[in-house]
Amino acid sequence: MSIIQPEKGFRAGLDSVLLGASVPEGTHRLLDLGAGAGVAALCALAHSDALSATLVENNGDMAALATENIAANGLSDRAHVLEINATATGAERRALGLATDSFDVVIANPPFFEAGTQAPDPGRAAARHTDGEVGGWIRTAVSCAHAKGEVIFIHLAQVLPQLLAAFDARMGAINVLPIASRPGQPASRVLVRGRKGSRAPMRLLPPLVVHGESGNRFAEPVRSILRGEARLDWQE
Known part of the structure; x- marks a missing residue:
């Protein structure tokens, strides 16, 4: 898989790869909210020939890059990009071609930085500021998922209370996967997964530990995920 990304500004990394690898086997219709250059969706598509994807991106330049990346990887028959704000109203989304109650899985890597800490580059700030x-x-994601669809977000660990509150109000079977850089270190990221129509606890x-005790080598299963050899195991 080849990816074109901006020379400056926000560039997708491990978070996007893990998000793409978190899509469960057997998924047929995927929605990627805030898709950026399309890395997460493309990783998911690489795992399954039966998967089709809709990528939603509000930034026109990034949406164009995502479309270019889809074509460069020969996936134009299975993926397309819609230029829509992830928090647009339902009526606005439908008018721009994004259906509700339609997707098996919705994934998202929302903006990260809190107010007052915007990155100096405007493109990076737009991608990271919140x-x-x-x-x-989350409201958009749940609205777009079908009656038994799943929603998967990756975000900062300190945002977990807000994520859990919003997930719990709308879904069940919530799974929280902390992501730590090294063994024994606090988690810096979390993957949160929920299912509509479920009452499971x-x-x-x-x-999930990214590196070993020392050095920059990736630990398993992250190494295999980065090579495209494995999906993320939700231990179901």
Whole structure:
């Protein structure tokens, strides 16, 4: 898989790869909210020939890059990009071609930085800045998932209370996967997964550790995920 990204500004990394690898086997219709250059969706598509994807991106330049990346990887027959704000109203989304109650899985990597810490580059700031409110993104994700669809978000660990509140209000079978850089370190990221129409209890999973005790080598299963050899195991 080849990816074109901006020379400057926000560039997708491990978070996007893990998000793409978190899409469960057997998914047929995927929605990627805030898709950027399309890395997460493309990773998911690489795992399954039966998967089709809709990528939603509000930034016109990034949407164009995502379309270019889809074509460069020979996936134009299975993926397309819609230029829509992730927190647009339902009527606005439908008018721009984004259906509700339609997707098996919705994934998102919302903006990260809190107010007052915008990156100096405008493109990076647009991708990373947030006022801390993820509820709008989750409302859109749940609205677009079908009656038994799943929603998967990756975000900063300190945003977990807001994520859980919004997920719990709309979904069940919530799984929380902490992501730590090294063994014994606090998690810096979390993957949160929920299912519409479920009343199953929440599960807090063992952390996914990215590196070993020292050095820059990736630990398993992250190494295999980065090579495209494995999906993320939600231990179901």
